[in-house]
Amino acid sequence: MNSSNDQSLSIPTAKTEILSVQHVSWHADNQLILDDISFAINKGSFTGVLGPNGAGKSSLLRCLYRYVKPNSGSVKFNQQDIWQQYDAYQYAQDIAVVLQETPTHFNLTVYDIVALGLLPHKSLFTREQSSDRQKIDCAIKQVGLVDKTLQNFEHLSGGEKQRVLIARAIVQSPSLLIMDEPTSHLDVRYQIQVIELAKSLGITVIASFHDLNLASAMCDQLIVLDKGKLVEQGTPQNVITSEMLSNVFGVCADVSVHSQHNVPHISYFYGYDTHDKTIQKSEHKSEFSHD
């Protein structure tokens, strides 16, 4: 679990970047949801998107997976504009997305759902080949659900459902995986399991998080949104600070170094007034060096 946090974050260049977001703004019903957001993501990195509720995390991810079109700015995947040089079908061959949506009432088995990963790679009348079935079985094995292959998706636990959706993404064989709050509603064990599974795929991953300690431990790069604006960007060491937690999330917290892993670790203070900096600073001094 000792992740690559000790690596310094290299600045994306044309060669290394897989996704670049340039001056993206998006508004819905005359309300500005995303305000001039720019950043780039390196191939093979794990990027966490943080921010309070309503900050625009899901909207930003929607812009990245081509569900909503930004009103201005551009999103480029491998140097190509995702709206001008890709259609939905082509884009789906390169990008897999794991969302919170789950089917209900329709008796789909784990196998059926994982098999949907083939969709962007199959034309209408082609049948599943034995190599396709192998691929599906492999993906199910990779997420450790072999004994549930023919079970009804609805009857699985939250963590298992999430793993099925990741298996579907594996079958889609993408070069970029986007996950919208993959750990919400999961218990601690499944939270760690799901994120480690995503990391183990060895592809570029972008995921939004509510658990800041988990994001700090698992991500190479963090992006912090607040009220539709990108307010912080960088390695967890640079981003996770008491000031950021106070300014963006409105909480008092102490940031120390994790006792096992060389990553920032947050201890929240309860019952403190966020704006009362005196209490915060005099009693709880941050041990973490931000240099």
Next chain:
Amino acid sequence: MIRINNSTIIFFTISFGLLSFIASLSLGAADISFNDVISSLLASFSPEKDAQDVLFFERIIWELRMPRAILAFLAGCGLAVSGLILQTVTRNPLADPYLFGISSGASLGVVISIVLLGSTISVVTPVAAFAGSLVAMLMLLMISGRKQSQQVESMLLAGVALSFLFSSFTSLLLYHTDPQAVTAVLFWTMGSFSRAQWGVLWFPALVIISCVMMMLAYRRQLNAMLLGDESATTLGINVNRFRLVMLVLSSLITATLVSLCGGIGFVGLMIPHIVRYFVSQGTVFGIMLTALVGGIFMIWVDVLSRIVLENQELPVGVITSAVGSLFFLSLLYFRKNKA
């Protein structure tokens, strides 16, 4: 959940389908034995058949019961498949081919034809019904095609609203017309396969077979729609366009069947549910099984409609609705127990 080998299920379903088909040729007001039916069917394959040899019971089989059984089978297939499409693309397990105002549109068409032309000519009625349902379908597409957001909800609501709108016009017209027309319309809305003739069967056969072929081609997309609009989009589907295409398919099936057989409720709702209970629906196998089960069910409904009352035919819609409502209530009951 019960799981049996797919090919075993298909084998038994097809066998039972053939048996049902022969039974439907045998059962009815005129008693024709199973042996006679089979020998008549076999005789049709022998080359030395003489036109004068055709017996009375053979004429009943070939000219009355066979087209009826085929139409019943097609209607069952079509409604079940149409229901499956709608339930899938709206992700609503209660969606039904008649939910979207298509049958109310057809009823209005029939009423207008009777009131305006003052007749109940059998040729005009299906044409008027088809025209009415097409108008309903186009209106639904115009309304639901406009709004980008919340497509499913607006589509369902628009369908229900259209249904009421057409019903109100129908009632208004019926209120001011003579009782004979009211009876004609009432009988038409209760459904019947008595209009089945060899000459008209090609049309529903063509529509239903081509729609089933399209469904088979798009089976993966249909499954993906169940994941939700966003997930389906990320799998490369243009969700709104796909939903409209599927709505057109299902409406076309419904319009065709409503114009030929009148209103036959609940089949489109219940057959996909029954099949879904046993097998996964989004596979070639699941779709074919839904179509077959729907067809077989309708063959037996037609048999019942002919034999329950002596010398009289019970409307098909009455039987399907009775069986359907019982099924529906038990569905609700058991789902409640499960929760």
